[in-house]
Amino acid sequence: MPTDLIDELKSNISLLQNQPLSGGIVAKNLRISDNGSGELTLYGDFTITLKVLDLTTNGAPDLNSLMTFTQQVITSKLRGGGYKSGINFLKYNAVKKAFDKDKTWTYSIRYNFNFSVNVIQINMLNQLRGNDFVLAVVDSIGHQFTDQYGKRHYSGGLTNGKGGPAVITYDIWKKNRYLGVHEFFHTLGLDDIEDHGKKERLMYHLDDNTGQSISDTERGDMMHFIMGDLRRMLKGNYSNVSNNTIQLLRIFINNKTNGFKYNKAKFR
Amino acid sequence: MVSNIIRLSLGSMLFLLTAACVNKPLSNQKTLGKGKIVDTCRYYRYEAGQIISTLGCRNCHLAPDLELKDDRGWPTFRGLANMDSLKLIKYVFKEAHKGWYSKTGTFKASRMDTLNDCEIKGAIQYIKDAGRSIAIPSQ
Numbered sequence: 098m099p100t101d102l103i104d105e106l107k108s109n110i111s112l113l114q115n116q117p118l119s120g121g122i123v124a125k126n127l128r129i130s131d132n133g134s135g136e137l138t139l140y141g142d143f144t145i146t147l148k149v150l151d152l153t154t155n156g157a158p159d160l161n162s163l164m165t166f167t168q169q170v171i172t173s174k175l176r177g178g179g180y181k182s183g184i185n186f187l188k189y190n191a192v193k194k195a196f197d198k199d200k201t202w203t204y205s206i207r208y209n210f211n212f213s214v215n216v217i218q219i220n221m222l223n224q225l226r227g228n229d230f231v232l233a234v235v236d237s238i239g240h241q242f243t244d245q246y247g248k249r250h251y252s253g254g255l256t257n258g259k260g261g262p263a264v265i266t267y268d269i270w271k272k273n274r275y276l277g278v279h280e281f282f283h284t285l286g287l288d289d290i291e292d293h294g295k296k297e298r299l300m301y302h303l304d305d306n307t308g309q310s311i312s313d314t315e316r317g318d319m320m321h322f323i324m325g326d327l328r329r330m331l332k333g334n335y336s337n338v339s340n341n342t343i344q345l346l347r348i349f350i351n352n353k354t355n356g357f358k359y360n361k362a363k364f365r
Numbered sequence: 366m367v368s369n370i371i372r373l374s375l376g377s378m379l380f381l382l383t384a385a386c387v388n389k390p391l392s393n394q395k396t397l398g399k400g401k402i403v404d405t406c407r408y409y410r411y412e413a414g415q416i417i418s419t420l421g422c423r424n425c426h427l428a429p430d431l432e433l434k435d436d437r438g439w440p441t442f443r444g445l446a447n448m449d450s451l452k453l454i455k456y457v458f459k460e461a462h463k464g465w466y467s468k469t470g471t472f473k474a475s476r477m478d479t480l481n482d483c484e485i486k487g488a489i490q491y492i493k494d495a496g497r498s499i500a501i502p503s504q
Contacts, residue, residue, distance in 0.1 A: 185465070185472045186424050198437075201471040242502040245409055252502035258495070260429035276503060283501045286428075288414040302503045318418050326427050326435075340429060355500060 121146060121230040122323055122337040127330045131191040138207040139330055143323060145171070146215040147281055148225060150233045152350075152359035157234055157267045160218065167277040168216040174278070174299070174311050178208040181317030186327055196328055208320035216277075222346075222365060227339035230284055231262045231346055232277060238266050239356020244303055245291045255355055256283035259322070262346040264357055275299060275309050286322035287315055406483035410494075413487035420477055420488075428495065446496025450489055457489075 127141040149164055151157050188200035225231055240252040253269035254276050256262075263280040270276045279299055283289075289302040297308030300315065329335050350357050350364065417423070427435055428442030435441055440448070448456060464470045466477045480488065 183419070183475075184421050184424055185475060186421075201465055203472060203474065240500065240502060245407075250502070252500075254503040255500045256503075257500060258429075258498050261498070279503050283503070288411045289501060289503065290411050291409070292411070314415070314418060321423065322428075327424065338430060340431070349500070 120226060120228040120336040121340075121342075122228075123334075124324075124329070124336070125334045127333055127335070129189065129191075129194075129330045131189055133191075135203065136205045136207060137189060138209050139324065139327075140209050141324075141330070142211045142213070144213045144215065145175075145230075145323070146217065147171070147230045147232055148217055148219045150219055150222075150225075150231060150363075152233050152235050152363045153267050154236050154360040159271055160234065160267075163270055163274060163277060164216045164218065166274050167281070168214050170275065170278045170309075171216070171281060172212060172214045174282075174316075175210075175212045175214070175319070178210050179316035179320040180205070180207050180313060181321070182206075194331060196331075206317075208317070208324070210320060210323070220363075222343055225343050225346070227341050227343070228337045229342050230281065231342055232280060233262065233264045233346060233350060233359070234267050234270070235264055235350075235357050235359035236267065237356075237358045238264065239358070240354065246293075248303075250303065254280040255349075256280050257345055257349040259286045260284060260340050262342055262349055264350060264355070275306075278309075282311075282315075282319065285319045287318060406486060408487050408490050410491065413484075413491035416480065416484055416488050417491055420475065422492075442492070442495055445492050446494075450493060453489055453492065454485065457492075 123144045123146075125142045127139075130138040130140065132138070147167070149160070151160055157163075182205040184204045184206050185201065186204060187196040187198065188202040189196055189204075219225065219231075238252045238255060240255055241249050242252060243249050253273065254263060254265040256264075261284060263284055265276060265280055279302065282300065287300050290298050290300045291303055292301075293303075295301050296303075296306055297310050299306075299309040299311055324330065325335075325337065349355065350359070422445075423442055426440055426442045426445055430441040430443055432441055433444035433447055445453060445457070462470075462472075465472045466475055467473065
């Protein structure tokens with residue numbers, strides 16, 4: 098796959114030149130341990146970077162504090178890795194250190210990953226790379242959604258699908274400090290929860306949360322999203338594929354159905 | 366000649382009118398009343414996502430990915446989303462996966478064969494939505 102190949106080459110060249118890798122996900126020291134009884138333990142050191150672009154008209158004086166909080170919560174939620182059973186995949190051959198192309202196996206996977214999370218502010222679009230994660234902060238969002246009970250809500254944040262850019266209203270982020278993490282976890286592959294019986298969960302999105310917990314399944318799903326492909330564990334290191342973040346953000350933020358109000362002069 | 370054509374036309378019309386009266390269709394009300402089919406299947410994105418997560422579709426159908434197929438020639442998650450729904454049902458739930466998910470296959474313990482129609486519909490919509498770049502809202 099050309100994009101993968103280019104990303105891998107860039108990643109390897111950067112490593113050889115001993116330059117710090119840039120991008121949403123940068124992984125090093127990846128390896129697999131097989132206990133021989135159907136459990137694989139995956140090891141790796143991951144650096145995750147979320148770039149915050151302030152597009153508010155009157156500035157965002159609390160932005161640094163919100164970014165620090167977001168960084169701390171993301172770090173704490175990802176800490177300890179994850180575990181997921183019932184994973185169907187190709188059979189791993191520990192001697193050859195390869196996945197068999199023809200044989201399959203059902204594994205339990207223990208994600209023993211270390212995370213270093215950066216949440217940094219950027220001022221210009223050219224500070225974004227193709228595979229970065231971005232959170233744009235705006236004045237307001239006109240978009241509304243209907244929940245499963247038929248009630249309409251205004252959106253405090255919007256994420257453009259898994260892996261995509263997110264946009265957040267500054268004033269609502271100030272009121273709900275977890276909103277930045279919530280949006281970023283959409284980027285990392287999690288879905289919203291609307292079940293009134295699960296108000297204690299971070300991904301419950303109907304305003305009256307009673308907590309911010311993440312389930313084991315959600316943690317396992319995020320770990321899998323961050324890893325992307327089990328076969329990458331054999332390569333030692335990788336940087337996530339280019340998602341063309343700048344172009345995605347440009348299209349997303351100019352989509353009138355989303356109703357973003359922001360300082361257009363800052364979007365340059 | 367002309368009178369023959371007129372006679373034939375009138376005869377055909379009379380036959381059609383008779384057939385229409387004899388085979389009078391049931392009114393819509395009766396048809397609906399008899400069956401009383403109420404579709405209780407509703408799509409909940411979260412529930413559908415849980416099915417996809419449990420099945421582990423993304424272990425092999427990689428996401429996110431801009432390509433439609435990976436280096437093995439397997440469809441990525443975007444590749445699945447790009448398929449026609451009917452093809453997707455056939456591809457995912459009926460014939461594909463080299464028999465791994467059949468009753469005697471390696472993954473026979475998987476829930477794939479036990480999903481009900483509503484769950485399958487939900488899973489299909491979830492996969493299709495992945496290719497539609499739908500904004501995920503939060504309050």
